[in-house]
Amino acid sequence: MNSTPIPTPAPRIAVIGAGPGGLTCARVLERHGIAVTVYDRDASADARNQGGTLDLHADSGQIALKEAGLLDEFFALARPEGQAMRVLSRHGEVLADYRPPADENAAPEIDRGQLRTLLADSLAPGTVRWGHTLRSAAARPDGTHRLTFENGTTTDADLLIGADGAWSRVRPLVSDATPVHTGVTFLEAHFDHVDTDHPAVAELVGDGQTFATGDHKGLLAQRNSNQHVRAYIALREDVDGESLAGTDLGDTEAVRAALLEKFTGWDERLRILITDNDGPYVHRPLFVLPAPHTWPHTPGVTLLGDAAHLMAPFGGNGANLAMLDGCELALALARHNSVDAAITAYEGTMLPRAAEAGDGADALDRVFGPGDRDATEVPDFGREKEEYRRGAAAYRSR
Structure with missing residues (x-):
């Protein structure tokens, strides 16, 4: 040096x-x-x-x-x-399934x-x-x-x-x-002990990440260490959550119901990222x-x-x-x-x-x-x- x-x-x-x-x-x-x-x-x-x-x-x-x-x-x-990295359509069609070499x-x-x-x-x-x-x-x-x-x-x-x-x-x-808001907001969801308590989520996410988007929305999930998965439910909305207008963001069941309505028609294997999470959602608007x-x-x-x-x-x-x-x-x-x-x-x-x-x-x-x-x-x-x-x-x- x-x-x-x-x-x-x-x-x-x-x-x-x-x-x-x-x-x-x-x-x-x-x-x-x-x-x-x-x-x-x-x-x-x-x-x-x-x-x-x-x-x-x-x-x-x-x-x-x-x-x-x-x-x-x-x-x-x-x-x-x-x-x-697994990339899906909102209807569950696999668009890409990248598995890295061991090295x-x-x-x-x-x-x-x-x-x-x-x-x-x-x-x-x-x-x-x-x-x-x-x-x-x-x-x-x-x-x-x-x-x-x-x-x-x-x-x-x-x-x-x-x-x-x-x-x-x-x-x-x-x-x-x-910073200015991008017009996109994530609601973060958590899954603990995913391999034993949430096997469908574990299968969906695999060892890395799963990514599905369509119609201005997205469902993203990533595996962390210690059997933990974080999911991000992406919406086009303003910083105050107007696309969930009238919903108390602290009311987990009300937010879940509103999200399920917005993701109507999405594959049920993806919608488990909305329905099966442990604990509340975390509001994360994206700024740049x-x-x-x-x-x-x-x-x-x-x-x-x-x-x-x-x-x-x-x-x-x-x-x-x-x-x-x-x-x-x-x-x-x-x-x-x-x-x-x-x-x-x-x-x-x-x-x-x-x-x-x-x-x-x-x-x-x-x-x-x-x-x-x-x-x-x-x-x-x-x-x-x-x-x-x-x-x-x-x-x-x-």
Whole structure:
């Protein structure tokens, strides 16, 4: 690891947000001998459910994990079989049934919680300050930023890194952009002990994911570890759930009845994702930051991940690019002799890459458009994996 000598005194670096991007940034910084503090609102790494499963791509997330010295640990936890993808029509016709080869590691799956624990546990004790919700960040005349947290503590930073997600409190320091609703909302459903308690769901989902769309709607399901499946019931609606107007979103049975009405005519093997879930539905409207999202160079502050380029979930780019962002920002700080030069170098690479990736809103329009999909519209999942490998080779040869 070749690094430029760290300036004296060393810059005070504050990362807001202990998600995959923020933790990756911190880990790579520490591997280069650069001190950093991460602040997160959660009480601990496992204080709340972190969400579903992620496929970490060879050309982005895996590159970041290698720089973090954690790639072998990731592969020990990951599920290569989770790359399986079954695509159905709303009438149950199988449009594609991709099963990865046993040695396919271009994009294996890992639970979000497992990834967060892996990254957090790799950091020096005390690096992450849990229970710190950022209240405000204010620029000071000397070019630093004063951070004030809801628990009453304050600190100053020479570099403030906003890794705090869609509703970032750091973003307003560099940009007026705010997330916009895509017109698509997910209702998340859960299935525990799926192999024993929900065998029909287990058969439908298999080792990976099942995806069915049509008539502006969709039923998606993904296997997580420990016999758990998450399903996402997709609807075209506004952010307040107007397509379920008159239904209390906290009333599970009322929501289920409304959803069954909306999915009338869908294959019964798919409708079990609405009828058989354990517990309530979780309302998850999808937002994006319209791309390209850019901002003028701002000394002492930058963004990564969803704070910089919030994307729709299709394609799995969000967490992967967040981790690559965090990795590249850390490397820039290690290789430049000033914070300002490092920010300039990092943003010069990250912003064009995010613009090229886009916000994913067009994909939502295609997937959840009118009528039915057919086999010609299904991606070639094997070719997709090969593209990740080619991308990784091209990245490493730069």
